[in-house]
Amino acid sequence: MSNISKTNDQILDFDYQLKAQDDAFPTLKVLDNDGKIVDEKALERADLSDDDLINIFHNMLLNRQLDIRSTKLARQGRFGFFAPTAGQEASQMASAYAFHDEDWLFPGYRDIPEIVAKGWPIWKAILWSRGHVVGNEYTTDDGKEVNSWFPQIIIGAQYVEAAGVALGLKKRNKKAVSYAYTGDGGTSQGDFYEGMNFAAAYHANEVFFVQNNGFAISTPRKLQTAAPHLAAKGWAVGVPSLVVDGQDAIAVYLAAKEARAWAVSGKGPVLIETLTDRFEAHSTAGDDPLRYRTKEDIADWWKKDPLIRMRKYITDKGLWDEDKENDYIAQIDARIDEDIKKADNIDKQKISDYLKNTLEVPGYAMKEQIEKFESEGK
Known part of the structure; x- marks a missing residue:
């Protein structure tokens, strides 16, 4: 009777419930700030070869150089929209390294590096930022398909899209998953919950990432939600959820690897919250983080x-x-230089091209507009 009373007391103790939420999500960590291993068993479980470690670091350096060069291009007016990524290299590239070519990536607009890591040419990423139609061709330079959706501008919408593909992979008995990224601000959107709930209900092959970089544009994470951990939102739909040190590449890789193995086995989705930071502005479109x-x-x-x-x-x-x-880094810069030249030399789009690409079957008025602009050479 005393045990029942104690349990009931805890159920009705709201302070206890808040503390229990906070204690329920310890942070997965393998590598500390000084580059020392703090969990040898976790390192062994990650099973990363020396080549794997170098490859992940190569990708992280590529990410940082893309950030530096893209920011410069944006300031010169030679780039379109750009969301800086400095600080999120482990969260992005170490997680992406755990997935396979046949897996489907659903990125947000800050996740260009993950698509490049899958083989998407940098020159197409540049064209995407400029709004050029060729920037929506997801193929490698040698014509191989890149299994990626376009970088989603609508906050959190990629969670819904990824859930549909995840269910399709499951129904076709594919040993593959879809994996989607959003930021902490994305967790405040309805699509975030709906996508996870759908995938969870159907035990779809999905891994969801929340890159908790502390700010939804200028809104600090503490003003977005009272949830002590964003991973707790995964529990709301019955999804295994965990929190990872997003500055620790080995821990991020381990979490992603284990989550993929769970999802591809047909057990359903996993949510991973990476604790990271964006060192720079939300975007190059006039944001000043010091405000x-x-x-x-x-x-x-x-x-x-x-x-x-x-x-x-x-x-x-x-x-x-x-x-x-x-x-x-010199190799990366030389590669970026070549890709900038290639992007700059692509034929500019005409007004008639934009109209043709708007609808698969243009209406009567649009046909008239296309004919008009074509006749004017525009």
Whole structure:
């Protein structure tokens, strides 16, 4: 009787419930800020070879250089919309490394690097940012299909789209999954819940990522929701959910790998919240982070730079050094230079092209407009 009373007391103890929520999601961590392993068993479970470690770090460096070069192009007026990614390299690239070519990626607009990691040419990413139709061709330079949806501009909508594909993969008995990314702001959207609920109800092959970078544009995470952990929202639909140190590439990879294995086995989706940060503005479209953040806050996060952490680890293992890094960055820059030239040399779209691409079957008025602009060479 006393045990029942104690349980009932806890059920009715709302302070206890809040504390229980906070305690329910410990953070998965393998690599600390100094590049030291804090969980040898987790490292062994990740089963990353030396080549894997180098490949992940290569992708993280590619991510950082894309951020640096894209920001410069945007300031020169040579880029379209761009959402900086500095600070999220482990969250993005280490997670993406756990998935396979046959898996379907559903990115948000900040997740261009994950598509590039799947083989999407950088020059097409540049064209996408400029609104050019060729930027919506998801093929490699040699014509191979890249299993990715377009970078979704509507916040959280990719969760619904990914859930549909995940169910399709399950019904076709495919050993593949769809995986979708959104930010902490995306969890405040109805599509976020609806996509997860649908995938959970049908035990679809899906892995959902929430990159908790602290701000939905200028709104801090604490003003978006009272939930102590965004991963708790996965529990609301019956989805296994976990919180990961998003600056720790090995922990992020391990979580993604295990989640993919669960989902591809037909057991249903998984939600992963990565605790990370965007060191820069929300986008290059006039956002000033110092209007809602402090220099001290940003400087503290730079000390947790995922590149520093991973660099220290692989350097201590004898796999990396400064010369190797400089050489690889030079390769990346040369690649980006070539892709910029290629994007710049693509034929500009005409007004008639935009109209033709708007509807599969244009209406009468649109046909007249197309004919008019074509006759004018526009």
